[in-house]
Amino acid sequence: MPSILEELPRFFNYYNSIFLAKAFLYTLVLSFVGCGVGFLAGFVLAILRTRRINRWAGLRWLATLWVEVWRRIPFLVKLMVVFFAFQFAGGNVSMFTVAATTIALSASAFSAENIRAGIESVHPNQWDAAETMNMGGLTALRRVILPQAWSVIIPPSMTYSVGLVKSTSIASQIGVLEMTSVAKILNQKGFSAALCFGSILLMYFVICYSLNRLAAYMEVRLALPRNR
Amino acid sequence: MNYTLQFGQVTPYLWYLAGGAWIALQLAVVAFIIGWAIGLVCASITEYGPKPARIAVRSYVVFVLNTPLLVQIFFIYFALPDYGILLDSYDAVLIGLALNAGAYMSEIQRAGFRSIRREEIEAAETLGFTRVQSIRYVVVPHILKVLYPPLSNQFIIITMSTSIAAIFGVEELTGRAYNINSITFRSLEVFSISAVYYIVLTIVASTILYTVGRYFFRIKGSVF
Numbered sequence: 001m002p003s004i005l006e007e008l009p010r011f012f013n014y015y016n017s018i019f020l021a022k023a024f025l026y027t028l029v030l031s032f033v034g035c036g037v038g039f040l041a042g043f044v045l046a047i048l049r050t051r052r053i054n055r056w057a058g059l060r061w062l063a064t065l066w067v068e069v070w071r072r073i074p075f076l077v078k079l080m081v082v083f084f085a086f087q088f089a090g091g092n093v094s095m096f097t098v099a100a101t102t103i104a105l106s107a108s109a110f111s112a113e114n115i116r117a118g119i120e121s122v123h124p125n126q127w128d129a130a131e132t133m134n135m136g137g138l139t140a141l142r143r144v145i146l147p148q149a150w151s152v153i154i155p156p157s158m159t160y161s162v163g164l165v166k167s168t169s170i171a172s173q174i175g176v177l178e179m180t181s182v183a184k185i186l187n188q189k190g191f192s193a194a195l196c197f198g199s200i201l202l203m204y205f206v207i208c209y210s211l212n213r214l215a216a217y218m219e220v221r222l223a224l225p226r227n228r
Numbered sequence: 229m230n231y232t233l234q235f236g237q238v239t240p241y242l243w244y245l246a247g248g249a250w251i252a253l254q255l256a257v258v259a260f261i262i263g264w265a266i267g268l269v270c271a272s273i274t275e276y277g278p279k280p281a282r283i284a285v286r287s288y289v290v291f292v293l294n295t296p297l298l299v300q301i302f303f304i305y306f307a308l309p310d311y312g313i314l315l316d317s318y319d320a321v322l323i324g325l326a327l328n329a330g331a332y333m334s335e336i337q338r339a340g341f342r343s344i345r346r347e348e349i350e351a352a353e354t355l356g357f358t359r360v361q362s363i364r365y366v367v368v369p370h371i372l373k374v375l376y377p378p379l380s381n382q383f384i385i386i387t388m389s390t391s392i393a394a395i396f397g398v399e400e401l402t403g404r405a406y407n408i409n410s411i412t413f414r415s416l417e418v419f420s421i422s423a424v425y426y427i428v429l430t431i432v433a434s435t436i437l438y439t440v441g442r443y444f445f446r447i448k449g450s451v452f
Contacts, residue, residue: 072430073423074391077402081423084416088231162294169296173395180299193306201295201303208294 004195011195016186023182024203030178031165031207034100038107038164039157045108046115052127053137063112070109075167078102083174099171099178103164110160118153119145151222158215162208169204179203231416238417241408248404249425253433255400256387259322263329263386264379270334275341285334292331298392300324305396317396329386336382340375373445380437384430391426401425 048054048063070078079102086093086101122145130140172181183196273285292300301324305317315323344367352362394402405422409415441447 069427072388072427074388074402074426076391076394077405077419077423077426080405080419081416084419088233088416090231166296169298170392170395172298180296180302183299183302187306192310193303194310197299197303197307201291201299204295204299205291209290212294 004192007192007195011186011191011199016191019182019186020179020199020203023177023179023200026176027165027168027178027204028207030096030099030168030171030176031103031161034103034168035107035161035164037100038104039111041104041108042111042113043115045112046119047138047141049112049116050119050137050141053141067109067112070105071113075102075106075170076173078105079170079174095174095176098174099168099176102171103168106167107161107164111157114157114160115149115153117156118149121152122148151219154222155215155219158211158218162211162215165207165211166204233417234414235417235421237412237414238408238421241404241412241418242421244408245401245404245422245425248399248401248422249429251398252387252390252393252400252402253429255318255322255325255390255393255398256383259325259329259390260383260386262322262326263333263382266326266330267333267335267337270330271337271341274334274338289331289334292328293335297324297328297389298395300328301392301396318393318398321390321393321396321398325386325389325392328389329382332382332385333379336378337375339378340371343374344370373447376441376445376447380434380441383437384433387430387433388426401429 045063045066049060049067051060054060073081079099082102082105083098086098119141126144126148127140130144135143168178169180171178172184175181179200183200187193187196270285270289273281274289277285301321304324305315305320308315348366348370349362352366357365390400391402393400394406397403399407401422405418409418412418
């Protein structure tokens with residue numbers, strides 16, 4: 001323990017601090033972009049799976065298949081598949097794109113499930129009522145169903161996003177400079193492993209804990225009056 | 229685009245990969261059992277323990293839940309040797325998986341404990357049950373029924389997390405996929421096949437767990 005305390009000032013020198021801060025931002029941006037794109041994709045998938053809007057069963061099954069497939073592949077394997085699939089397609093893309101795509105694929109699968117659960121939580125009579133008011137499927141979704149569904153969609157989606165922030169650590173395997181790979185680099189430079197990995201554990205904790213608290217707050221805040 | 233898919237080069241290794249899936253499953257089962265025990269102890273302490281122990285257990289659970297499994301195993305594997313704890317990669321991964329699963333299962337089982345209501349035990353007492361009988365015939369069946377679905381879900385999550393072991397050189401499914409990749413260089417083929425293995429593995433596990441839950445705990449629901 002004393003050796004770590006002696007090493008502290010040397011570890012948190014100017015360059016290492018900048019390096020770690022950049023990695024912190026990188027992790028945040030990577031998670032944010034991945035989750036954002038994934039959430040939008042999940043939204044489209046959830047709409048495709050809603051019987052009231054998409055009446056073509058084939059497309060519904062395809063959306064279900066997509067969700068089931070990406071939900072059941074571990075992040076590391078998914079990352080490798082995406083990495084080599086980009087190579088196969090011949091695109092010369094950055095590692096950030098590969099990592100963000102992998103996160104977006106995972107996010108699309110889980111948010112499709114969450115959004116579907118949210119849409120299904122609204123009583124089916126609401127759809128009938130909207131139809132009586134001469135609303136089309138999408139209009140009913142936007143004006144009637146979604147305003148009541150957000151409180152079911154948002155909190156679990158945020159909790160799952162925390163899981164994806166944690167998954168970004170696996171993206172260190174393809175060499176994007178997020179926190180875990182920075183910790184590995186600093187460790188190889190000779191700083192003690194306890195300090196390198198301990199400090200990024202704390203940084204991950206800061207992100208994930210605050211996101212989890214926010215999710216818990218939103219759950220209370222968004223709760224419909226009847227559930228309060 | 230000058231890469232043609234050649235699955236033929238990977239097919240000789242399909243049994244080798246299946247062996248990897250078996251190792252991954254073993255790792256998951258052991259991690260699940262240890263994690264379940266850790267979770268049970270932690271959940272009991274958080275619900276019924278003295279305050280200092282409760283705070284210690286809560287901080288372990290909250291810390292583990294909010295940090296990535298990969299970095300936790302990195303810490304166990306690379307930082308602990310400085311303090312005289314030398315673990316080989318399999319043990320480090322197993323301990324990491326078990327500690328991680330323990331935190332999650334502590335939360336699950338705590339929710340299970342909370343679902344018992346005082347009225348149930350009082351009703352059992354009214355019927356003349358002894359304490360042991362009311363636990364055996366009222367509390368345990370109830371808890372099992374509440375806990376079974378989230379715990380089986382957790383098992384699937386652990387099964388997928390075992391792929392992280394590959395990063396530490398354990399030759400389970402993903403580790404063996406890495407090996408085949410470095411022999412054949414058919415990267416996309418190898419990793420998409422191992423992805424299919426994971427899908428099949430988790431679907432088989434879900435189906436078995438669902439069937440067991442259906443016939444032993446009368447839990448309604450579906451595999452997907």
